[in-house]
Amino acid sequence: MIRVLLADDDPLVRAGLRLMLGAAEDTTVVAEASDGAEVSALVDRHGPDLVLMDIRMPLMDGIEATRVLRARAEPPEIIMLTTLATDGYVLRALQAGAGGFLLKHTQPQDLVAALRKAASGEPVFSPDALRQLVDTVAVSPDEVRPAPGATGARRAPGPGGQDVHDARELLGRLGAREREVSLAVAEGKTNAQIAAEMYLSIPTVKAHVSHILAKLELNNRVQTALLVYRAGLI
Known part of the structure; x- marks a missing residue:
């Protein structure tokens, strides 16, 4: 329930x-x-x-x-x-x-x-x-910068608020497999779909997603997708 x-x-x-x-x-x-x-x-x-x-x-x-x-x-x-x-x-x-x-x-x-x-x-x-959301991120990065004084459990670097270089630099923290998973996440694929396409188990995909969020200091998959789009990789 x-x-x-x-x-x-x-x-x-x-x-x-x-x-x-x-x-x-x-x-x-x-x-x-x-x-x-x-x-x-x-x-x-x-x-x-x-x-x-x-x-x-x-x-x-x-x-x-x-x-x-x-x-x-x-x-x-x-x-x-x-x-x-x-x-x-x-x-x-x-x-x-x-x-x-x-x-x-x-x-x-x-x-x-x-x-x-x-x-x-x-x-x-x-x-x-x-699609409209991605278009907005692409053309109006200032629109999505974190509000002054915003706080949270983690510092979210503001996917969409960086320029392309900054976004790619952040994604450079990821290993090769994590990068593949982040691209799949940005394409809207579920853990099950990613697992099937990459010949991984679903728990392994979940572990990769958790590592991605930790390395990029993000809260969820949506922020990962916004960062990948901002980097111009999708």
């Missing part, structure tokens, strides 16, 4: 999400927050596996709430909700440690499928939204 916390300041949006998730046998909504400032305490109280987080909320937005959660030793997975794939806040949310984002008009069956994927540690995007 995937335990979900909903964070959105619109009660109608929360009600709709609750109904959609309640129809699935393997998801349950354990708590709801109307603002990012409420999220941390609710995570303490209910221990969700995943947080569906609205980006724009009045007191504490979803980006700052994501940073707070990512500073924990064992944070839940965090998926951002937005109305527009081109929302400039999306990039900052991913830098803060979110594992992907979904549009609020996502179809119920697609939403549940995305949450199952996210709960297993895979990033979730719509293909069109990811």
